[in-house]
Amino acid sequence: MKVDLNILLIILCCAIVTFIPRILPFVAIRKLKLPAPVVKWLTYIPVCLLTALIVQKAIQPIESFPALPAIDWAYIIITIPTLLTALISKSLLLTVLVGIVTAALVRFIF
Amino acid sequence: MEMELKLDKEHQLSFMQGVRDCIPTLLGYIGIGFAAGVVGNSAHLSIMEIGLLSALVYAGASQFIFCAMLAAMSPPSAIIATVFIVNLRHFLMSAALSTHFTRYSLLNNIGIGALLTDESFGVASLRTSKGLPLSDRWMNGLNITAYLTWIAACVAGGWLGSWIGNPEALGFDYALTAMFVALLVLQLVALPSSKLRYYLMLVVYTAMAVYIFSAFFSSYIAVLLATMVCAAIGAVAEK
Structure with a gap:
């Protein structure tokens, strides 16, 4: 149950840099009325961000920039049944279950 | 009739409804949190440190990177800078959600923002994309349920870590992506x-x-x- 002081300090700094982007818009946007184009831009953030987060994992990290990144095919194979489950069941829980099981299976086979 | 409908909508937006709306996403938090705990264990963090990391930083990707960089003996400044960049997307999520909470107090807004995650953002924006209202109580129910589950899952992973080995072989790390896929599909079909x-x-x-x-x-x-x-x-x- 020990806590290393150095690690605690790094955790605290990480907490601060995570806290600020999370709360800043909540503090700032109350004060000002956003222009209509910005509000419109914000409505497209959810779909674009979710897409980007899904696609990000399909791309292998590269060592030196710029370089054409390689595709992680195992990840794409895992994502197909997951996507189909989401489309058919429209259930968060079932999609996550199928995703975990497929990921375990695919990694067991390959 | 219309009055009744409005009252009904308000009534559905209680703290408990937020808790209930969080339940379908809990498996994602448990899977990733558990994996983050196992990784923390393998980076030689104590259970207490894993608990503090999950309670204070409260962000899956950052916790994985924190452990990986710590294990690789990276300088603290590099760890903090990387965590900052990895979590910058929260700024976009908060900006998109905050417009729905301007009528509440500053402290309430800070509380909502501090516990915002990809998933709670996804669940909340699913409601707004359907034209349904959000309330502070509902959002807090959603956020706090996720927060407590996350800490418990991380600590459990850290505790059981030495018996688990590689969480990737069990597919736990994919739980988060599967959640994103489901949230995206639900947004689109709505x-x-x-x-x-x-x-x-x-x-x-x-x-x-x-x-x-x-x-x-x-x-x-x-x-x-x-x-x-x-x-x-x-x-x-x-x-």
């Missing part, structure tokens, strides 16, 4: 068919943008840039 084509086009643009930006920047910067650029395309090209 759209009227006239808008669906437009959004699907944006999805394709975003996918291409992530790939292209990944050639020049780290994957987290690529996600940020692709999201900002493609949401702007969406707003500008909208009829």
Whole structure:
């Protein structure tokens, strides 16, 4: 149950840099009325961000920039049944279950 | 009749409804939290440190990176800078959600923002995309349920870590992506068919943008840039 002081300090700094982007818009946007184009831009953030987060994992990290990144095919194979489950069941829980099981299976086979 | 409907809508938005709406996403938090705990264990963090990390930083990707960089003896400044970049996307999520909470107190807003995650953002924006209202109590129910589950899962992973070995072999790390897939699909199927084509086009643009930006920047910067650029395309090209 020990806590290393150095690690605690790094955790605290990480907490601060995570806290600020999370709360800043909540503090700032109350004060000002956003222009209509910005509000419109914000409505497209959810779909674009979710897409980007899904696609990000399909791309292998590269060592030196710029370089054409390689595709992680195992990840794409895992994502197909997951996507189909989401489309058919429209259930968060079932999609996550199928995703975990497929990921375990695919990694067991390959 | 209309009054009744309005009261009914308000009534459904209680703290407990937020808790209930969180339940379908809990398996995702448990899977990833458990994996984050196992990784923390393998990076030689104590259970207490794993608990503090999950309670204070409260962000899956950052916790994995924290442990990986710590194990690789990276300098603290590099760890903090990387965590900052990885979590910058929260700024976009908070900005998109905060417009729905301006009528509440500052402290309430800070509380909502501090516990915002990809999933709670996804669940909340699913409601707004259907034209349903949000309330502070509902959002707190959603956030706090996720927060407590996350800490418990991380600590459990840290505790059981030495028996588990590699959490990737069990597919736990994929729980988060599966959740994103489900949230994206639910967002898209909730759209009227006239808008669906437009959004699907944006999805394709975003996918291409992530790939292209990944050639020049780290994957987290690529996600940020692709999201900002493609949401702007969406707003500008909208009829």
